[in-house]
Amino acid sequence: MTAIYHPTVARLTFRALLGRKRALIMAVLPTLLLAIAIAVRVPTGADDRAAVSVLGGFALAAVVPLVCVIAGTGSIAPEIDDGSVVYLLSKPVSRQTIITTKFIVAVAVTALFTVVPVYVAGLILNGNSQYIAFAYTAATAAAVVAYSAIFLLLGVVSRNAVVIGLIYALIWEALFGRLMPGVGNLSVQQWSLTLAEQIAASGANVTSTVSLTAGVVLLVLATVGSIWYAGRRLASFTFAGEH
Amino acid sequence: MPNDHAADPATTGGTPAGTATARGDARIHDIGYRGYDGPRLGRSHARRALVEQSVRGAFGIGRSAKSKILPMLLLAIMVLPAVIMVAVALVTNLDDLPLEYTRYAVMLQPVLGLYIALAAPQMVSLDLRYRTIPLYFSRPLERTDYVASKLAALATAIFLFTSLPLVVLYAGALLAELDAGDQTVGFLQGLAGAVVFALLHAAIALLVASLTPRRGFGVAAVIAVLTVPYFAATSLQVILHDLGNTAAAGWVGLLSPGTLMDGVQGAYLGGDTDFPPGSDPSAGGMGLAYLLVTVGLTALCSFLLVRRYRKEGI
Numbered sequence: 001m002t003a004i005y006h007p008t009v010a011r012l013t014f015r016a017l018l019g020r021k022r023a024l025i026m027a028v029l030p031t032l033l034l035a036i037a038i039a040v041r042v043p044t045g046a047d048d049r050a051a052v053s054v055l056g057g058f059a060l061a062a063v064v065p066l067v068c069v070i071a072g073t074g075s076i077a078p079e080i081d082d083g084s085v086v087y088l089l090s091k092p093v094s095r096q097t098i099i100t101t102k103f104i105v106a107v108a109v110t111a112l113f114t115v116v117p118v119y120v121a122g123l124i125l126n127g128n129s130q131y132i133a134f135a136y137t138a139a140t141a142a143a144v145v146a147y148s149a150i151f152l153l154l155g156v157v158s159r160n161a162v163v164i165g166l167i168y169a170l171i172w173e174a175l176f177g178r179l180m181p182g183v184g185n186l187s188v189q190q191w192s193l194t195l196a197e198q199i200a201a202s203g204a205n206v207t208s209t210v211s212l213t214a215g216v217v218l219l220v221l222a223t224v225g226s227i228w229y230a231g232r233r234l235a236s237f238t239f240a241g242e243h
Numbered sequence: 244m245p246n247d248h249a250a251d252p253a254t255t256g257g258t259p260a261g262t263a264t265a266r267g268d269a270r271i272h273d274i275g276y277r278g279y280d281g282p283r284l285g286r287s288h289a290r291r292a293l294v295e296q297s298v299r300g301a302f303g304i305g306r307s308a309k310s311k312i313l314p315m316l317l318l319a320i321m322v323l324p325a326v327i328m329v330a331v332a333l334v335t336n337l338d339d340l341p342l343e344y345t346r347y348a349v350m351l352q353p354v355l356g357l358y359i360a361l362a363a364p365q366m367v368s369l370d371l372r373y374r375t376i377p378l379y380f381s382r383p384l385e386r387t388d389y390v391a392s393k394l395a396a397l398a399t400a401i402f403l404f405t406s407l408p409l410v411v412l413y414a415g416a417l418l419a420e421l422d423a424g425d426q427t428v429g430f431l432q433g434l435a436g437a438v439v440f441a442l443l444h445a446a447i448a449l450l451v452a453s454l455t456p457r458r459g460f461g462v463a464a465v466i467a468v469l470t471v472p473y474f475a476a477t478s479l480q481v482i483l484h485d486l487g488n489t490a491a492a493g494w495v496g497l498l499s500p501g502t503l504m505d506g507v508q509g510a511y512l513g514g515d516t517d518f519p520p521g522s523d524p525s526a527g528g529m530g531l532a533y534l535l536v537t538v539g540l541t542a543l544c545s546f547l548l549v550r551r552y553r554k555e556g557i
Contacts, residue, residue, distance in 0.1 A: 029467075
């Protein structure tokens with residue numbers, strides 16, 4: 001049985017994610033969300049439709065995937081890029097442990113930058129009327145876990161992880177998701193929206209294109225599958241620079 | 244073989260004064276370096292060459308097979324809906340295309356945004372990262388030439404990327420024997436929209452990309468700058484419209500490049516917009532504001548870009 005958490009790896013990953021410009025960019029997005037929430041609330045007062053529109057149309061559709069792309073790929077891709085991952089892999093730490101540790105750190109960081117601001121924005125917008133703030137906070141938490149696993153896998157598999165992650169989040173989920181409802185079956189955003197749909201009062205008009213069971217099963221499958229496969233890939237990792 | 248240097252005392256022998264060597268027979272051999280006496284093509288040619296090379300690079304031409312994949316894939320995604328629309332129009336004998344020409348770029352904005360985010364850092368980040376900027380300026384090229392060439396190249400690439408599906412739509416419309424006059428007007432409006440779109444986005448994206456020598460970081464930054472305000476502006480518009488404040492919903496469109504373009508096209512190029520009903524800018528007051536902000540933002544970004552390169556590579 002390999003450990004799932006290695007404190008030193010975690011500390012290094014935290015430092016890589018929260019240092020430099022990366023943290024700044026990640027902080028800009030939730031700040032913008034809170035600014036919009038205040039800008040909507042102050043002149044118009046609490047309004048449930050406005051809350052659903054901001055939390056669903058902006059927070060869950062744009063802020064959450066973007067922060068997750070940055071943190072998920074950022075927890076491993078830069079190390080692979082500049083070659084310093086050699087020093088990490090040469091240590092007697094199971095590679096599956098490295099992946100699960102980095103996953104936990106990525107989830108913690110993205111939760112800090114998305115789940116907390118989404119909840120606060122929900123409270124600002126309508127004070128949790130019809131449980132809208134709870135609903136979107138739960139959906140964000142679920143989405144953050146799945147996104148982090150998927151983008152971490154991308155970071156291990158491809159050198160263009162950021163671009164591919166953005167293609168998935170913006171073109172597949174946002175563009176095709178709007179044009180073709182069937183895309184919702186393969187969209188983290190829709191899977192996690194099923195949770196919001198369950199929690200929010202029926203008058204809040206929060207809907208998802210997939211059923212609750214399908215959403216939860218797919219979320220778990222995507223998360224566990226991505227972590228497992230990322231560990232496999234890291235275990236058989238070869239360096240492109242050697243050839 | 245004529246060799247002017249053969250008679251030069253400095254190269255034929257003797258120790259130059261001031262160089263103390265262990266052995267007395269040190270000499271500089273003539274190994275045949277020759278000066279260049281071919282035609283010198285000058286500044287304008289250098290500028291043109293830089294534009295051409297950058298435009299080709301933006302589509303992956305002249306680069307490795309791997310770097311052709313993404314631009315070509317995105318171009319295919321961009322043209323595909325146009326091909327489908329033409330096919331539908333041909334088969335079902337429509338009287339008009341299912342979509343106005345000016346709407347096309349707005350509908351496929353995520354694809355365009357991604358292409359811009361790939362192309363802009365590719366154009367500037369390598370020069371910054373490997374410090375090749377001084378090499379450019381050792382030629383007759385001026386700093387403003389470098390910036391203007393890159394800007395022109397990116398705008399050209401974006402324009403080609405946006406207008407290719409419009410050409411497909413237009414050709415298909417003529418083949419389907421739709422009204423040629425209407426279609427030509429619509430097509431020209433679409434092209435005009437594409438020019439404005441390309442200039443605005445090239446200026447914004449190049450400025451953002453030039454701030455970092457790291458390509459991946461540049462891609463993410465350009466995407467964020469283009470999409471985050473767009474999502475913010477469109478959801479604010481919906482909210483304001485729901486609350487009955489249609490005028491404010493119109494003004495909020497000024498806040499993102501995407502809605503800005505949409506508004507300009509709606510006001511001046513005879514198109515619909517994605518704006519909530521009733522908040523479209525008209526050609527008068529609000530439309531003028533859209534046009535001014537578009538021109539102003541393009542100019543401001545270009546100015547900042549020139550400033551950003553003023554001290555680069557010294």
